[in-house]
Amino acid sequence: MTVSRPVYLDFHATTPVDPRVLQAMLPYFNHLFGNASSRQHRFGWQADEAVERARHQVATLIGAKAKEIVFTSGATEANNLAIRGAVAARRDRGNHVVTVATEHHAVLDTCKALERDGCRVTVLPVERDGLVDPERFAAALADDIVLASVMAANNEIGVLQPIAALSRACRARGVWLHTDAVQAVGRVPVDVEALGVDLASLTAHKLYGPKGAGALYVRRASKVELTPLFAGGGQERGIRPGTLNVPGIVGFGAAAELCGQELPAEGPRVAALRDRLLAALQAGLDAVTVNGSLSARLPQNLHVSFAGVDGEALMTGLADDVAASSGSACASGSREPSHVVKALGLGAAEQWGAVRFGLGRTTTDDEVTFAAERVVALVQRLRALSPVEVGRT
Amino acid sequence: MTTATGYSAEVRRRCQCLDRAGSWPESDPRVGTGVVGSLDVGTMVRLQVRLAADADRIEDARFKVFGCSAAIASASLAADRLSGATLAVAVGLDSADLATTLDLPDDKRAMAAQAVTAARAAIGDACRKAGRAVALPGNREIR
Numbered sequence: 144m145t146v147s148r149p150v151y152l153d154f155h156a157t158t159p160v161d162p163r164v165l166q167a168m169l170p171y172f173n174h175l176f177g178n179a180s181s182r183q184h185r186f187g188w189q190a191d192e193a194v195e196r197a198r199h200q201v202a203t204l205i206g207a208k209a210k211e212i213v214f215t216s217g218a219t220e221a222n223n224l225a226i227r228g229a230v231a232a233r234r235d236r237g238n239h240v241v242t243v244a245t246e247h248h249a250v251l252d253t254c255k256a257l258e259r260d261g262c263r264v265t266v267l268p269v270e271r272d273g274l275v276d277p278e279r280f281a282a283a284l285a286d287d288i289v290l291a292s293v294m295a296a297n298n299e300i301g302v303l304q305p306i307a308a309l310s311r312a313c314r315a316r317g318v319w320l321h322t323d324a325v326q327a328v329g330r331v332p333v334d335v336e337a338l339g340v341d342l343a344s345l346t347a348h349k350l351y352g353p354k355g356a357g358a359l360y361v362r363r364a365s366k367v368e369l370t371p372l373f374a375g376g377g378q379e380r381g382i383r384p385g386t387l388n389v390p391g392i393v394g395f396g397a398a399a400e401l402c403g404q405e406l407p408a409e410g411p412r413v414a415a416l417r418d419r420l421l422a423a424l425q426a427g428l429d430a431v432t433v434n435g436s437l438s439a440r441l442p443q444n445l446h447v448s449f450a451g452v453d454g455e456a457l458m459t460g461l462a463d464d465v466a467a468s469s470g471s472a473c474a475s476g477s478r479e480p481s482h483v484v485k486a487l488g489l490g491a492a493e494q495w496g497a498v499r500f501g502l503g504r505t506t507t508d509d510e511v512t513f514a515a516e517r518v519v520a521l522v523q524r525l526r527a528l529s530p531v532e533v534g535r536t
Numbered sequence: 537m538t539t540a541t542g543y544s545a546e547v548r549r550r551c552q553c554l555d556r557a558g559s560w561p562e563s564d565p566r567v568g569t570g571v572v573g574s575l576d577v578g579t580m581v582r583l584q585v586r587l588a589a590d591a592d593r594i595e596d597a598r599f600k601v602f603g604c605s606a607a608i609a610s611a612s613l614a615a616d617r618l619s620g621a622t623l624a625v626a627v628g629l630d631s632a633d634l635a636t637t638l639d640l641p642d643d644k645r646a647m648a649a650q651a652v653t654a655a656r657a658a659i660g661d662a663c664r665k666a667g668r669a670v671a672l673p674g675n676r677e678i679r
Contacts, residue, residue: 451602453578459543459605460551478578478604491575495602528557528608530582530600531575 150510152467154443154503155298155326160394161351161504167397168353171390179387180378190389197396204399205324205343206334207360213379214392217357218325219249220372221344222292224359224383225321226253228369229290229342230262233319237287239263241318243275243294243304244486250292250323251482263287269486273302273435281312290319295327295338299470299483299499300435301444303327310339319367324360325349329402330441331410341365347391351504352398356391359383405504413502414442420500420511421445427519434487434497445500448493451532452525457498457518460525464517468499492531543605544639550609556616558598560584566595568662570654579603579647581611583654585618585626591666594618594626594659599651606644610634610651618655623663627672629655 160168171193179194181187199209215221230240242254244266254264265283270276275293284291291313296303306322313320321342327333328343329350335343343360347353361367361382375384425431430450449457454469461467470481480494489497500514559582560567566587573580580602588595597615601608613634618626634648656672663670 453603453607455604456551456608459548462548480578491578495575495578524554528554528600529602530559530571530580531602 144509144512146507146510146513148513149462149464149466150514152465152500152502152506152510152514154506155301155349155499155501156468157348157354158351158503159505160353161398161401163401164352164394164397168390168394171393175389177389179389180376190387193389193393194387197392197399200396200400201345201358202360204333204403205328205345205360206336208363211335211360211363213359213361213382214387214395215357215359215383216355216388217348218247218323218344218346219357220383221346221357221359222247222249222321222323223253224369224372225342225344226250226290226292227257227372228382229319229321229367230257231370232368233289236317237289239265239285239287240290240292241265241267241280241283241288242292243267243269245269245273245297245300245483246292246294247298247323247325250294254292271488272439273297273300273483273487274439275304275309277305277308277312280309281315284312284316284318286316288316288318290321292321292323294323294325295333295343296324296330296441296444297435297483298326299481300446300487301326301441301499301501302435303331303439303441305439306338306340313341314339319365326441329399329406330443332406335360335362341367347395347398350398350402353391353394356388356395358395409504410442413504413506416506416508416511417442417445417500417502419508420502420515421447423512423515424518427515428522432493434484434489434493443502445502447498447500448489449496449498449522449526450492451529452496452522454496454498456525457496457521460521461517465514467501467514470497470499542641543609547605547609547638547640550612550638551605554608554612556596556598556612556619557600559600560586560598565665566662568658568660568665570657570659570661572650572654572657573603575602579607579650581607581650581654583611583614583618583651583658585655585658585662587662587666591623591663591668593622594620594662596620597655597658604644604647606638606640606647607650609638610640610648611654613638614651614655618659623659623668623670626659627656627670 177186177190179190347356597618599611601611631649
């Protein structure tokens with residue numbers, strides 16, 4: 144068994160740029176360097192053609208029309224544009240937003256900022272499996288709600304929210320539905336028409352494209368009009384002014400097209416590896432629990448708790464062998480499990496022992512075998528060191 | 537030197553080399569035990585010291601810890617410093633010194649303080665069992 148150490152199992156954090164994507168991008172750094180807004184010469188036309196080709200590629204991956212894609216600097220900007228832009232545009236209807244406790248900070252912190260500005264925000268809990276209850280969600284859609292924001296796939300526990308059911312409730316009440324689809328797009332089939340969402344945030348670097356390129360899907364049939372975050376040169380139909388990042392957008396388009404081609408085979412392949420990783424961990428250790436629904440989950444995601452072990456200590460101990468992620472943070476002696484793990488209602492031992500493994504396009508069978516061996520060995524060592532006995536927590 | 541993990545090489549070395557990890561029965565008359573923290577707050581340190589026959593010196597020390605790498609390394613270093621120390625030296629165990637030796641990041645220095653608190657509790661417990669007075673910094677004299 145030959146593996147290159149450390150084995151990368153943190154594909155939810157970011158992905159490497161696919162070499163084919165890099166090749167597609169390279170000409171746009173030098174000899175095809177034009178500004179896509181330069182309408183009076185060939186340099187600008189070439190850049191504009193490349194951007195429009197990428198817009199079509201990204202739209203195709205999610206079942207959208209090219210005109211419904213607004214390029215941004217990434218998902219954080221897309222989330223801010225969707226939420227702030229929708230709230231500002233719908234002031235005549237109300238100023239109430241509903242979201243979910245397990246959303247990414249790019250959504251939760253945007254909502255908190257709006258709350259400080261006088262907006263009402265309702266944060267719904269999730270069930271023990273990490274999923275939103277559609278009935279509870281529908282019941283929360285008060286008359287003054289202008290926007291609901293629910294992520295398609297969770298960035299920590301990987302669960303897939305029932306977006307189609309939520310969108311039906313939103314349509315019935317005239318509420319726009321935004322979904323942070325960053326973790327879902329490119330990993331599972333996403334069709335914005337079938338999901339019925341009005342707004343969806345995407346980013347290139349989660350699907351083997353470059354960092355610094357993202358997009359917001361804005362559904363035209365819903366007549367969604369957003370108030371822009373910035374004033375400027377009128378790019379992206381005035382919704383997102385600013386010179387377009389042509390190489391990044393080209394990379395985003397190329398990455399989207401490759402994901403569309405490879406998704407049918409990649410999903411089952413990586414799901415099998417994920418299941419083997421879980422089986423190996425549970426064969427080697429007691430008290431390994433999966434957090435969140437295992438069935439409604441990204442095939443690339445495994446989020447488990449090793450009771451009686453601190454996830455951060457596990458990650459540090461594995462640093463030379465396996466790159467994964469624990470959600471807990473420690474500041475000034477005050478330690479906090481991640482807000483996602485806390486929202487699941489787990490016991491303290493499971494909260495502290497939570498670890499996310501994210502598999503991806505380059506993950507191999509040998510890597511999974513190696514990673515499982517190293518994790519099992521270190522968990523055993525840390526448990527022996529702990530004054531907290533597993534099973535009595 | 538701090539590594540890419542955010543921890544110094546010394547912290548990582550101590551997390552790999554757990555020479556004094558373990559425990560002794562609390563009922564041993566020469567063993568004192570100090571426990572600080574809990575699972576709920578995310579860090580729990582258990583330090584034990586065993587007094588030499590003359591009760592003037594700590595013969596050896598053991599630790600168990602649940603928590604982050606800074607907590608593990610702090611407990612490990614505290615156990616090393618206590619082992620073989622006279623009581624006069626042991627009670628002077630200093631969290632700033634531990635944190636500096638381990639080159640802990642600022643937001644992790646509290647882990648060194650926890651290890652020292654556990655160490656002092658263990659020393660106090662051992663001295664109480666031995667019927668020996670000891671003045672612990674920040675505490676009343678324990679007898």
